[in-house]
Amino acid sequence: MNILTPPRPGLECLAVWRRNALVWRRVMTTSLLFHFAEPLLYLLGIGYGLGRFVGELDGMPYFTFLASGFIAWSAMNVASMESMWSVYTRMVPQQTYEGILATPTKVDDIVFGELLWCGTKSLMSGTAILAVAALLGVVSNWDALLVVPVVFLTGICFAAPGLIVTAYATSYDHFSFYLTLVMTPMFILCGVFYPVASLPDTAQFFVQLLPLTHAVEIIRPIVVGQPITDLGFHLAALVGFGLVTTWIATVLFRRRLIN
């Protein structure tokens, strides 16, 4: 098999997903608390605090604007953390993959199992924020639940670049670069806190190249019950980014794990 061939995952990826899910079940309480507490803190602190000065943005209260942006951001954040720190832990100190690779489960299955698991964690986190937002009266109707599969997909699309970083990592320190140079700029620039349209034209062009922008453009309207503009374009940009990075991540993991 050529190392560059497209990913060929089998059903074994579900065993990898299940492994992570069973480990997570043990720390479920803490994890869920974290999923609820963190957004609650941000939303109340920034949404209410700053929202009083901002008033309305894009035809909605600032609190609503921020809560919907946060769902997209958390999908990226949770999936990135899991695909870097947790995957590295399983790959290097625990040698979990080394054990798995002595079975019929192969590298591609591990990569896809991890992607699915990262998507699942994003889904849990996104749903938690949605629930908090709903409790605070931000969500208008049940259609907002459509955001759940979108958040899952968003998580997978951001887990793949995380895996690329992990495939090169020699220690946990490696991840701070990605965090500072890639994730933080997206957090600040991609429309979580303010509309991308308020940026200068040139900046807007560059921000369109960042995948979080497209995730925000899809997720926000779903949460607040507005029609999505250019859904096809945003979805294609997000999924295209996810597919390309998934392929690259699979190739790099084959190289890293088969040595």
Next chain:
Amino acid sequence: MVAVADLSFDIQPQSCFGLLGPNGAGKTTTLRMLLGQSPRSGGVLEVFGQDINHGRRAIRQRTGVVPQADNLDPDFTVRENLAMYGSYFRLDPKVMDERIPTLLDMVELAPRANDRISTLSGGMKRRLTLARALVNDPQLLVLDEPTTGLDPQARHMIWSLIHQMKRSGKTILLTTHYMEEAERLCDDVIVIDEGSLLAKGSPSELIETFCESTVLEIRGDVKEIRIQSLPANWRTEEAGESLYIYADDSQALEDFSKELIGMLCLHRRAMLEDVFLRLTGRALRG
């Protein structure tokens, strides 16, 4: 970097085959290639008569592996480790429910079934790793230095388990640098160094071919012994404070040892270790 360059061997079904060599000889690389966990640039590698690149999945289904470094899953208990491993083979959970208690009994870990991995001793971890390698009831069992770092009790237990596996008809491929282990367990061995084959045969054949039948190990002031005056067909080797004399004439060696006063003598039959040292030299490896 070339780790394995010139190496050919066949393993007979239901036998125990030993892959011997000093550290860095290419033992682990050979095993990893065999399992498709290391790339190879050329050559033919078949397991169960199938090329490992094409029959990978089918080969894995019938192979069990005990790796050199423990990679048990620290996030799970003893029992869960076995169940989880079975899921990577996509084994029926019902089959696993039956098989796991048997495996735990076999490696004497049933009382620890619900304990976390971090609470186990090194020997217990090894035993569990062996049980884990058996979850798919493999035909071929690959053991990479299965007893390194274990105390004698644990080592003997692993040996008896390997004997049991052999009796039950499994083919065993093991690497070790304990020659006593290879002599006890293996029907056939190969000795490799720097990725190339040095010798192959049964342990007794190798001793016969590459070494005189008896050895006299002398410790003490061995500089006083005049090596030049010894019979020409005696082979000597000096290592630090020790002198080794290899000869076929056991009686002559015995008589010679009686003349040595104030020195510690051990007269014994030649062992695989003597062959190993002769083939790979006494120089230390990195």
